[in-house]
Amino acid sequence: MTDKKEQKKFINKEKINIDYDNIDVADIMDQIKRKIATQPIKPAEGDLKNEAFYSSFGPSPAGSEEPSGTKAKAKKLLLRVMKPFSPLIKVMIFPVHQETQNNFDQTNRRLDFLNEKLEGELGKIHEKLDHLNQATNKRVDLAFEGLNKALEYIKLLHSLSHNIVVELTKLKIEQENLKVKTRIMEKDFEFLGRKEKAIEKEIFK
Amino acid sequence: MKLAFVVQRYGLEISGGAELHCRWVAEHMKKYFEVEVLTTKAFDYITWKDHYPREEEVINGIPVKRFSVTRTRDPRKFGRIQNYILENEHRLEDELKWLEEEGPYSPSLIKYINEHQNDYDYFIFFSYRYYHSYCGINSLPQKSILVPTAEHDPVIYLKIFKDLFRKPRAIIYNSVEEKNMINSLSQNMDVLEDIIGVGTEIPSQFSSEGFRRKYQIEGDYIIYIGRIDENKGCHKLFDCFLRFKDEIDSDIKLVLVGSNKLKIPSHSDIAYLGFLSDEDKFSAIEGALLLMMPSFYESLSMVTLEAWALRIPVLANARCEVLKGQCMRSNAGLFYENYEEFREALGLLISSPGLCEAMGKNGQEYFKQNYTWEVIENKYLSILNQLEKEK
Numbered sequence: 001m002t003d004k005k006e007q008k009k010f011i012n013k014e015k016i017n018i019d020y021d022n023i024d025v026a027d028i029m030d031q032i033k034r035k036i037a038t039q040p041i042k043p044a045e046g047d048l049k050n051e052a053f054y055s056s057f058g059p060s061p062a063g064s065e066e067p068s069g070t071k072a073k074a075k076k077l078l079l080r081v082m083k084p085f086s087p088l089i090k091v092m093i094f095p096v097h098q099e100t101q102n103n104f105d106q107t108n109r110r111l112d113f114l115n116e117k118l119e120g121e122l123g124k125i126h127e128k129l130d131h132l133n134q135a136t137n138k139r140v141d142l143a144f145e146g147l148n149k150a151l152e153y154i155k156l157l158h159s160l161s162h163n164i165v166v167e168l169t170k171l172k173i174e175q176e177n178l179k180v181k182t183r184i185m186e187k188d189f190e191f192l193g194r195k196e197k198a199i200e201k202e203i204f205k
Numbered sequence: 206m207k208l209a210f211v212v213q214r215y216g217l218e219i220s221g222g223a224e225l226h227c228r229w230v231a232e233h234m235k236k237y238f239e240v241e242v243l244t245t246k247a248f249d250y251i252t253w254k255d256h257y258p259r260e261e262e263v264i265n266g267i268p269v270k271r272f273s274v275t276r277t278r279d280p281r282k283f284g285r286i287q288n289y290i291l292e293n294e295h296r297l298e299d300e301l302k303w304l305e306e307e308g309p310y311s312p313s314l315i316k317y318i319n320e321h322q323n324d325y326d327y328f329i330f331f332s333y334r335y336y337h338s339y340c341g342i343n344s345l346p347q348k349s350i351l352v353p354t355a356e357h358d359p360v361i362y363l364k365i366f367k368d369l370f371r372k373p374r375a376i377i378y379n380s381v382e383e384k385n386m387i388n389s390l391s392q393n394m395d396v397l398e399d400i401i402g403v404g405t406e407i408p409s410q411f412s413s414e415g416f417r418r419k420y421q422i423e424g425d426y427i428i429y430i431g432r433i434d435e436n437k438g439c440h441k442l443f444d445c446f447l448r449f450k451d452e453i454d455s456d457i458k459l460v461l462v463g464s465n466k467l468k469i470p471s472h473s474d475i476a477y478l479g480f481l482s483d484e485d486k487f488s489a490i491e492g493a494l495l496l497m498m499p500s501f502y503e504s505l506s507m508v509t510l511e512a513w514a515l516r517i518p519v520l521a522n523a524r525c526e527v528l529k530g531q532c533m534r535s536n537a538g539l540f541y542e543n544y545e546e547f548r549e550a551l552g553l554l555i556s557s558p559g560l561c562e563a564m565g566k567n568g569q570e571y572f573k574q575n576y577t578w579e580v581i582e583n584k585y586l587s588i589l590n591q592l593e594k595e596k
Contacts, residue, residue: 016553020563023536032539032549106545 253309272314356502379505413492438499513568537568
């Protein structure tokens with residue numbers, strides 16, 4: 001907290017020219033915008049490291065010593081390995097004007113800010129989705145429970161229907177058997193009738 | 206000549222922009238013409254639920270006729286319909302449904318206007334976006350004058366309004382930006398028009414020292430006056446101010462005045478005073494270093510004019526075209542689009558009393574040239590004279 005307080009800046013009064021007798025707001029705002037655009041920005045530690053890393057793939061500065069022996073071999077090998085990435089590396093080590101660099105940095109900071117905001121929003125959306133998911137799961141579980149009950153009921157009905165069909169088939173067969181028996185008995189009765197008449201004829205002769 | 210001022214709400218308790226604007230203009234026109242106000246019984250601008258029991262009353266010498274709101278607004282349903290029409294292809298019927306849902310839905314008010322059209326010479330409708338203006342102007346275009354109080358929000362692009370702005374006999378704008386926006390939107394340049402706005406009532410007695418004693422405010426402070434909610438950009442103001450305090454060594458305080466609908470950050474240099482009387486409000490403005498206007502949408506910021514009337518400069522949100530335009534025309538305010546600009550502009554104003562003084566002086570001159578009641582009244586009289594000549 002104390003460190004933070006120590007880091008606080010005093011208001012910078014420099015660089016804004018104001019004609020107090022003839023105030024021009026648009027001009028003041030232009031000056032403010034220009035001032036913001038030229039404000040120095042400390043490069044991050046990581047950027048410095050990257051610069052050092054990529055500078056090893058760039059052309060050697062004039063007057064510098066040529067690497068020799070194992071170092072030279074290692075460099076050659078590294079250059080061969082990194083050859084496919086050379087256009088990208090060139091772009092990354094390309095010297096950038098300070099103002100453009102500042103603009104990049106500002107853009108990056110804005111992007112970081114937007115990114116943070118987006119992450120916050122995404123977090124909220126995830127939270128909402130989790131709630132939604134839980135609610136949906138509960139509903140799905142309930143629906144499955146209902147479906148399972150219905151399935152059991154259908155199985156019972158199916159079994160019952162099957163049994164009914166079996167019983168009906170049995171009854172049908174029984175009915176057919178009885179019909180056949182009835183016909184046989186009818187024929188036997190006819191035969192006995194005819195036999196009776198024949199016997200009567202023989203008796204009364 | 207008899208004028209009817211038609212507005213969504215009306216009452217001494219209502220401090221909302223268009224409603225207060227209407228009341229002040231009506232009270233000033235009373236000197237010249239017979240004036241009546243036609244309005245609803247609503248007080249709450251979210252639901253439009255009937256609040257005032259009496260159908261007729263007199264407020265500050267002006268007869269007010271109130272009509273019932275038949276159907277209150279369901280905010281959820283309204284939100285759904287608005288989202289639908291703003292995000293999807295839709296039919297004219299959908300927009301009319303939106304309008305009815307937005308309200309205040311008072312068919313009896315429109316019926317009265319139709320049945321008593323011969324009793325009045327002109328109907329002056331305030332706020333283009335509400336039911337009373339749309340239906341009133343469409344039923345009586347030949348006697349209508351519109352004061353749109355339009356902001357640059359998405360609903361202005363609805364098809365129903367494109368035609369609406371071509372219908373009245375005259376349109377009275379609040380600012381150049383509002384006029385340009387509506388002209389380009391509906392190509393209504395043949396309608397009689399003027400940029401008038403509204404004056405302001407400055408109490409005869411107020412004292413910044415008394416205010417500081419009463420509310421125990423010490424040191425330099427910047428002030429925000431108005432509804433404290435997201436629509437007014439207050440959340441961004443809090444972010445910027447807290448970051449400014451974190452980065453810059455300054456004792457400046459932020460004083461907030463108005464009804465609160467947002468969580469105010471707890472910070473020793475942020476003071477929320479609630480709703481103040483006019484006397485305290487003007488005392489607070491007079492004692493401030495500058496007025497903050499973080500709003501994204503404004504048709505005409507009355508509090509900005511009040512600050513300028515008291516020689517106080519303004520720091521406004523540059524994303525609001527009207528505020529930026531007013532600052533540039535008056536040379537009485539700086540504006541910011543992002544935190545960096547906020548920091549530099551506020552820093553500059555805090556550290557340059559000469560700049561604040563010069564900008565305050567510009568603001569007061571701009572106010573005197575454009576927004577004293579004498580100027581406003583003359584402009585209204587001029588536009589009514591022109592309409593009479595065209596009869």
